[in-house]
Amino acid sequence: MARSAAPLPHALLTFDPQRFVVVMMLALAAMNALWWLLAALTGQWITDSRGIGIPTDFVNVYAAGRMVLEGRPAAAYDWNAHKLVEEAVLGGPFDGFIAWHYPPPYLLVARELARLPYVLAFVVWVATSFAIYTMVIRRLLGSPLGWLLAFAWPLTLHNVLIGQNGFLTAALLGGGLLALLRRPWIAGALIGCLLYKPQFGLLLPLALVAGGFWRSFAAAAVTAIVLVAMSFLAFGADAWTAFIDWLPRTSSSFLVEGRAEFGRMQSVLSLVRYLGGSDLLARSAQVVMSLGAAVAVVVIWRRRVSFEMKAAALATAVPLATPYLYAYDLVVLVIPVALLLRLAAGETLQGGELALLGVGLGLLVAFPFVVAPVGPFAALAIGAVVLGRAFGAATIGRLSAADA
Numbered sequence: 001m002a003r004s005a006a007p008l009p010h011a012l013l014t015f016d017p018q019r020f021v022v023v024m025m026l027a028l029a030a031m032n033a034l035w036w037l038l039a040a041l042t043g044q045w046i047t048d049s050r051g052i053g054i055p056t057d058f059v060n061v062y063a064a065g066r067m068v069l070e071g072r073p074a075a076a077y078d079w080n081a082h083k084l085v086e087e088a089v090l091g092g093p094f095d096g097f098i099a100w101h102y103p104p105p106y107l108l109v110a111r112e113l114a115r116l117p118y119v120l121a122f123v124v125w126v127a128t129s130f131a132i133y134t135m136v137i138r139r140l141l142g143s144p145l146g147w148l149l150a151f152a153w154p155l156t157l158h159n160v161l162i163g164q165n166g167f168l169t170a171a172l173l174g175g176g177l178l179a180l181l182r183r184p185w186i187a188g189a190l191i192g193c194l195l196y197k198p199q200f201g202l203l204l205p206l207a208l209v210a211g212g213f214w215r216s217f218a219a220a221a222v223t224a225i226v227l228v229a230m231s232f233l234a235f236g237a238d239a240w241t242a243f244i245d246w247l248p249r250t251s252s253s254f255l256v257e258g259r260a261e262f263g264r265m266q267s268v269l270s271l272v273r274y275l276g277g278s279d280l281l282a283r284s285a286q287v288v289m290s291l292g293a294a295v296a297v298v299v300i301w302r303r304r305v306s307f308e309m310k311a312a313a314l315a316t317a318v319p320l321a322t323p324y325l326y327a328y329d330l331v332v333l334v335i336p337v338a339l340l341l342r343l344a345a346g347e348t349l350q351g352g353e354l355a356l357l358g359v360g361l362g363l364l365v366a367f368p369f370v371v372a373p374v375g376p377f378a379a380l381a382i383g384a385v386v387l388g389r390a391f392g393a394a395t396i397g398r399l400s401a402a403d404a
Contacts (some may be wrong), residue, residue, distance in 0.1 A: 021147075026148070047119065059118075063197070065107070068107050074102070076100045079099045089118055090118075113125055125163055126160050126167075134150040137149055137150035138173065142342050154364035155364060158327055170332045174335045191216065195223075197226045202294075203297050206301075254324060255323055260356060266376070267322040270323075271285075271376050297313055300313040304387045308340075308342060309389055312340060313386050314338045320380070337357060337382060340353075341386060357381070357385060358387050
């Protein structure tokens with residue numbers, strides 16, 4: 001007589017979404033740590049095995065700061081002059097340009113970093129911006145798991161390796177949203193500091209006006225004005241003139257000619273160009289996406305939904321609305337994920353929501369291997385979860401009653 005099969009353990013028959021999320025975070029964090037360690041040990045981080053600086057994005061910040069200290073801030077916008085300083089900093093030539101095209105207020109940061117030796121400045125920049133970013137994500141999630149999520153996010157390693165400012169952008173936007181309900185003036189000041197990356201500010205005024213956050217709107221405007229005034233006093237009008245004069249070349253090189261490779265950019269515009277579409281088609285698609293993102297933000301910020309949903313919608317829409325976007329900027333998408341996990345703390349993520357978030361994260365993990373514009377798809381996958389929750393029920397937020 002055949003013996004009946006023994007029943008499977010209960011743990012194998014049940015699926016715990018929260019445990020699954022934690023396991024995935026641990027796996028991604030371990031992958032980031034291992035990848036960074038290998039890069040550091042094999043001469044692929046900051047300097048190579050010969051001690052020569054590796055040409056990454058941080059060198060453009062450091063070189064611009066050096067030019068400020070030399071008394072020629074306006075020359076930082078001259079691609080040829082700027083590259084000569086970069087090559088002197090790195091100790092050798094490199095192909096192409098890593099150009100400086102940030103507004104002059106960001107030269108205030110570059111100047112202070114350039115007072116340090118290059119390697120130390122790189123480490124200080126990454127460590128400081130990463131620490132601030134992780135604190136913000138921990139507060140947004142409202143749990144110690146926030147530390148793990150911040151470290152596990154797929155584009156964390158990308159920022160560490162090239163010394164980019166994705167951590168700073170995410171910290172300013174996330175911190176501004178975190179403070180908006182209880183500390184509107186501080187929130188506005190943080191949002192105003194995003195002047196250093198103006199393409200990320202396209203939707204922020206719309207959200208503040210739609211939500212009636214007039215004090216934060218005023219604080220953001222005043223902060224932006226103060227930063228502009230400080231840069232004028234520090235560097236004179238020539239720096240602003242140079243920034244404006246070089247904008248057309250920058251725009252044409254990146255958004256029309258694709259000199260930085262459309263596969264590396266992460267906007268809808270770059271996706272269309274990467275797939276072979278014309279410049280007109282790409283710009284039209286970007287306009288449609290930007291307008292759609294703006295309408296979604298305004299509608300959600302006027303609805304009676306939890307503030308977490310409003311903040312998540314804005315943070316998801318911001319990268320979709322700009323044509324100029326790179327992989328390091330997609331660290332900002334950790335904000336809506338942290339807020340979604342915060343809302344799910346008292347219940348659970350549904351299977352479809354978990355699948356969509358998995359798709360978004362999977363696309364971001366895949367970027368270093370495929371080097372394609374996966375960003376719009378990742379943002380839309382996360383945005384689908386946000387929209388489903390925002391329009392599924394009118395809820396009162398927890399953020400205002402917790403540690404905002």
